[in-house]
Amino acid sequence: MKMNGAEIFVKALGDLGVDVVFGYPGGAVLHIYDELFKNTKVRHYLTRHEQGAVHMADGYARASGRTGVALVTSGPGATNTVTGIATAYMDSIPIVVFTGQVPTLMIGNDAFQEADIVGITRPCTKHNYLVKETKDLARIVKEAFFLASTGRPGPVLVDIPKDVLMNSAEYLLPKEVSVRGYHPNYEGHPKQVESAIRLLMEKERPVLYVGGGIILSSAASLLTEFARILGIPVTTTLMGMGAYPGTDPLNMGMLGMHGTYHANMAISHSDLILALGARFDDRVTGKIDEFAPHAKIIHVDIDPTSIQKNVPVDIPIVGDLKDVLKKMIKLVKGTKEAAQYREKIAPWREQIGKWARTHPLSYKKSAGKIKPQYVVEKIYEITKGDAIIATEVGQNQMWAAQFYKYDRPRTFLSSGGLGTMGYGFPAAIGAQVANPGKLVVDIAGDGSIQMNIQELATAVQYRLPVKVVILNNGVLGMVRQWQELFFQGKYSQTCLPQIPDFVKLAEAYGAAGFRATRTEEVAGVLKKGFAAKGPAFIDIVCDPNEMVYPMVPAGAPLTKMLLV
């Protein structure tokens, strides 16, 4: 039976099991919206900005493990998605973004609301498509989901001209998808895995350096099993928060620029690093030539380009972490060697324990102004570590990583690679859509929250009870911190004198607003805010002079930390 492109598109979404779309209508996608009006399978969430739609799809994907979907119109609708797409690309998040396009015959004519979005997003998508004919539409939609969610996941964009939506064709959704240039390697080479374990067992100061790949691969429980069998200390990247239980004694916390003292000391003194789904980013390694100078490196990643990109690797293993960790566990589980190894590296764990005790994560408590770290600690206590936490970018993000313990994967949502201010709030909304019963908290700053604040209307409209805790210090804290440390305290354009009254603002949108200005009010206000029925802004007026420590200055080795 012939259908028009819009019908094919919406039917394909339904047949692929998509039940949630975040979007914003416009001229080029009117036919799709007309179809969605009749459809009951696909729930559409109307956002207030296209960037919000993409971050919501991203937050939905990170929190659920499913592929997020955004739908926008051509031209400005499409260009507004770019930051969201680049955010997902840097963090390998599976989303599919559908953009409308002017009719095929008008492409290239500078038509109204035309933008070459396929050209614009080429370097920040895993792949993208311009659909030229209606008959290809269903197949391309299926391919887009296949590419986004397999291998190293990532965003895929599909640009659909208006005439492709209006013309008719047979509905042909292929059963199987195959793309001849795309063959991700899931199975780690058994010989390489054996050599890796052999090398590991020879060493005395091992560290598991764990990134977001563990979460993307759903390999967190395997990682926990493996680390415990051998008693190896674990450090996670920002993206790896929740990949290994935050409360486990083997967990040293985050490493890198704002990592813990003991994680950075451990990696710098280690003789073997087993890197799992992490990519040796500059925020992790510090000065690259002095990174882990004594260590042999085993690197497991599904993306061959990540291996040997920033640091030379001794044993590369290309594969899915689930497969590789299963193989590794099989080689060591229940063996005499594993027990001996655990014993052998006991002094190493003791050494790390000593480092941890000399410089634990801390801050100077004061009776006067509210310390933002204290707020994050209270959020942890009140939620008993059971919330989904989204963050914005900057100091709020680092404190959320340092002072909240993440025991489970998919509970910490943060723009790690691109560092997108304005990410956290819409991502939290997306996570709430995926987890209706859960408490979802966005830990924000007063700068970041103003970058996608319009999405409060979305949260109110759909009764999504996201809680935004604003660590309101009246400054762009992280940039100001650099100015304080490296630019002689000249605070160029980092003070925000015109901060809105967030309580009134929340109320103006129909949400609830709360405020704390004194330390002793914090716990009570957080509890009230979290208990509110709908979405809430919880404005906590914090000490503007507080800084994130430890800090490794850019370009310095990890051992040169500035401490509290």
Added chain:
Amino acid sequence: MRHTISVFVENEFGVLSRVSGLFSGRGFNIESLSVAETMDESVSRMTIVTSGNDQIIEQILKQLNKLISVIKVVDLTGVETVDRELVLVKVNADPETKAEVLRLVDIFRAKIVDVAPRCYTVEMTGDEAKVKAFLQLLRPVGIKEVVRTGLVSIARGM
């Protein structure tokens, strides 16, 4: 070090910009690039000449492989190959230089493909060294214009 890389890609719009965008976006260098359809019209073959240290070349090969539109990548460096480039040269053909041009065309097994009153257009194919020598020898005669295809390369034998 210089590397010659064969890249088999889907023959569809936008592929060239995916490949060239990869090189420019990641700061890799392209010395020459040539592309045309293969016997299978759904596949195009690119020959890319690039340079970099081992680590960069490894990244180039891996990043090319990562592109969804790329079907196969072959590094021809260290392989016995036949390398060819085609060059068209417009050269002065005054009464006093004509003989020299004809002599060089003969020696290099080139061809005159267009004749105008004071100008010959010469077609020559060869590997890089031959093209370079030919152009060097023609220079004193007076080259008006040159166009080159960029290198194409194929492995010898089966």
